Amino acid sequence: MTSSIASGSGPRRSRADRARQVADVLHQQVISGAFGTGVLPDERLLAAEFGASRNTVREALDILRAEGLIDRVPGLGTVVVNRKYAHGLNQLTGLAETLSAHGEVSNEIRVATQVRPPTAVARRLGVPPHEPVVYVERLRRLGELPLSLDLTYLVPDIGLPLLEADLRNTDIFALIEHISGQPLGTAEIGIEALNADAHSAALLEVPAGAALLVLERLSRLDDDRPVDLEYIRFRGDRLTLRALATR
């Protein structure tokens, strides 16, 4: 057996390999709140814990720093500077609903109007071609910071009454259930990681190229009718998705 986590068998592993191995564990500890005080153990303690050299630990901390998770504060050490929020994938919930324990979600309504949808959108929503649908574009914030940019297409019988509602302070899911008089049923979700284009980055207040979690989500009412097609860009540094898979 090798004497520590960070060495390996066979040819000697590079420090970068060992640093990544340490960084992955530390990253999960940080985002799960394992360092309650927000201050990480010092490099000497981390080196002992991981059976790694202090140079390796320093390189691992550099990776977390580049991710924007931690920073060095003179006199304090290495501190957690970014909080990531978890959004469950198995249960269909709105953002304000999910994050209610963490603060208020506010929505800047960039567009809310009727549009003639492209064929691909009409087909996904099951509406006849050329029939107008409702389009809503929101920049969503938790506290002061942007969390996501959401482009939403809604079937007209739900979307039109929804245009009269308080979109600024209410999840669209809650409004759909109120208007339709039935609960939502299921949603099909596609998840990608993409580098932010310059304009989306500026809106989300991240550097161009920042990693985004990008979702396409088609939500259906309890009776299985598709009603809501969304294209969502989440800031990668602010959100973690959680899922439970079964064999």
Next chain:
Amino acid sequence: MTSSIASGSGPRRSRADRARQVADVLHQQVISGAFGTGVLPDERLLAAEFGASRNTVREALDILRAEGLIDRVPGLGTVVVNRKYAHGLNQLTGLAETLSAHGEVSNEIRVATQVRPPTAVARRLGVPPHEPVVYVERLRRLGELPLSLDLTYLVPDIGLPLLEADLRNTDIFALIEHISGQPLGTAEIGIEALNADAHSAALLEVPAGAALLVLERLSRLDDDRPVDLEYIRFRGDRLTLRALATR
């Protein structure tokens, strides 16, 4: 009602806003294989379909080009140059199992050895502190191109026999089930989007900073015992995750 998808109510929307709106729909059409021949309709047709100007369509295509999804080929037009594969999140399956229809998954075994795990890993796996576990690091390819870099910790009673197995050509999930004599049960999955550090980027053959889908996954046997903790970096340009959520 506005006359097209790409305009909006209220103050005039910028072209970048309209281009994003078109790009999101086109992006999903490309990755779902809507353009069977691999050639996109020309700009004039796309402009009519989206009710957008040709300049807006061109800017939307630029976004997809920056994502590496499409490219312009003289004499042919705009063609799809990248295939993204879907990996389901609700059902716990190995990568080779999931992608068997698309080709062979091969694994470059970078490390396969016993290690003394850090406390955080021992705790997640439910093994006593200081008890050695098995560590496997794999660069996984579909065809010639890297798909993911996987760092895996396994409980010793399963990990030690697994070190003798054909790790190069077999999913670890299949080996766990064979060795334990029971099916896997569930897995808790955390999903993030992160920019690749320089060293991971080089291994995955993407530019430094490329968006990665990063998963932490703790898998349990049918009897609920955690046995396998993985840290997975998927190339964002090669993989889409799919989930079904219920209200």
